[in-house]
């Protein structure tokens with residue numbers, strides 16, 4: 615259920631950007647997700663639609679997704695590598711005992727498209 619809070623956070627950030635730029639509308643939200651995310655982009659989209667349903671500022675806004683790699687450490691051979699897979703295998707020894715960087719952001723709002731005309 616924490617996707618709801620995460621989505622709300624994204625909306626709050628986008629709203630701040632829009633207000634700071636005297637925007638009439640938010641047209642696009644650019645998100646970057648990493649394999650550290652324990653939810654799908656679909657769930658973010660679903661909550662986004664739910665949370666902005668009655669919100670004129672976000673009406674018709676599009677979500678864009680990009681993936682970013684996350685750093686990982688093999689628990690077997692201590693190899694450190696970068697991965698875009700949610701359940702990666704160590705490239706050195708092939709072990710699936712891999713820990714993703716716990717400080718990696720799960721999803722970030724990287725850019726906001728606004729319409730300030732009108």
Ligand SMILES: [Zn+2]
Nearest residue numbers: 688691704707
């Ligand atoms: Zn390894």
